[in-house]
Amino acid sequence: MSVETFNPQLDSVFVTDAAAAHFRRELAKNADAKAVRLSVKQSGCTGWMYVVDLVPEGKVEDLRITLGDGAELLVDPAALPVVSGTEIDYVTEGVNRQLKFNNPRVKDYCGCGESFSVAS
Template identity: 65%
Template sequence: MAVESYDPTRQAVVVTPAAVEHFRRQLAKEEKSRAVRLSVKESGCTGFMYVVDLVEDGRPGDVYYALSDDVALYIDPESLSVVTGTEIDYVLEGVNRQLKFINPNAQDYCGCGESFSVN
């Protein structure tokens, strides 16, 4: 797997203002959740899929970023090599709004868009 290595001096994932606002609205609906946690898991026909969870706190070893005063992002350390360099945006596509992951490490996507592979 040839992916970008993690550099602790820069933020691994960029989150657009639209995505931060989306996370803020989602967190406001959850009584115990105070942060967003990003990871990937093996899934689908291509290899990996993104997992975005609303959480109270990160897990031990998670990489922490404050996206704003009231929105925090935790990244699973085992997923860093796959997600480093990714931009997370919240976009309107047709009549649907959705999170969009622009990942320079992704090489192939399945037809339905649920999974991706990296080299």
């Protein structure tokens, strides 16, 4: 018999203030969107790719993370084995601004940076 435990450091996704502000700005630009939804899909040569969508509503089973000012991040529960423990940040690198996923489960990235694999 085994007992599964909930570890709040690994069983959630964390959003920095910069990323939350970015998500709120993007939601404000899109009247049809009420939330940001994070999922993953199989892609590239390494395995997984993050998918971030603006959505009108989430699914009942989604993990819901409040970002403030009415904004919400929804996480697809099927993605949790891949994204749990991830910190989402919004960074400026040179003249580029982008979301950065700091995922402690990643063990390898593909050469082009499109996909990643996780430790099991």
